[in-house]
Amino acid sequence: MSDTNLNEQAAVTAVIADWSNAIGAKEAARVKSHLTDDVVQFTLAPPLQHKGKEAEDLQAWFATWKGPIGAEARDVEVSVGGDVAFARSLVRMTGTKTDGYEVDLWFRQTLGLVRQAGTWRIAHAHTSVPFYMDGSFKGAFDLTP
Numbered sequence: 001m002s003d004t005n006l007n008e009q010a011a012v013t014a015v016i017a018d019w020s021n022a023i024g025a026k027e028a029a030r031v032k033s034h035l036t037d038d039v040v041q042f043t044l045a046p047p048l049q050h051k052g053k054e055a056e057d058l059q060a061w062f063a064t065w066k067g068p069i070g071a072e073a074r075d076v077e078v079s080v081g082g083d084v085a086f087a088r089s090l091v092r093m094t095g096t097k098t099d100g101y102e103v104d105l106w107f108r109q110t111l112g113l114v115r116q117a118g119t120w121r122i123a124h125a126h127t128s129v130p131f132y133m134d135g136s137f138k139g140a141f142d143l144t145p
Contacts, residue, residue, distance in 0.1 A: 008080040012113055015120045016078075016087055024069045026062035035122050036114060042126040044107060063098070070094035073109075074145055083115040090145050091127070105129070105141045 015034055022030035035053040042049055043056065050056040062069075076089040088110045095103050112124035130140045 005080055008085070009078045012078050012080060012085045012087065012120050015113065016111060019122060020071050020073070024071050026065065026069065028058040028062065031058055036116065039122060040124050042128070044127050044129065066096045066098050068095065085113040085120065087111045106144055
């Protein structure tokens, strides 16, 4: 792998890390600073998609958490080609909701990034959990890597 590609992978990884840290710190403006204006997000919460960086009410979601939101990424793979990159990983989210519920779940995450004016920004985010296909259709929140 070339030094240029390694440098671009490091730049993409740094953007994703800061975006993730901003989510953990519940800093909506910083989260949005890493998104393209026309970002499309398939998040764990309804609706099926959020279009545009203002579509999702991050501050309202952050308000449902007591303290920081923990995140741990595993099996991270970053690929870069020109002005496009994608990253995939398994992510563990932990923390306490304001009603006292303790969150501890693993989900799948894929991010698509584009370089705009020399800066990597997230253009697509997809998070999901598998569901049991035994007829219950319940989310498989008990899975761990």
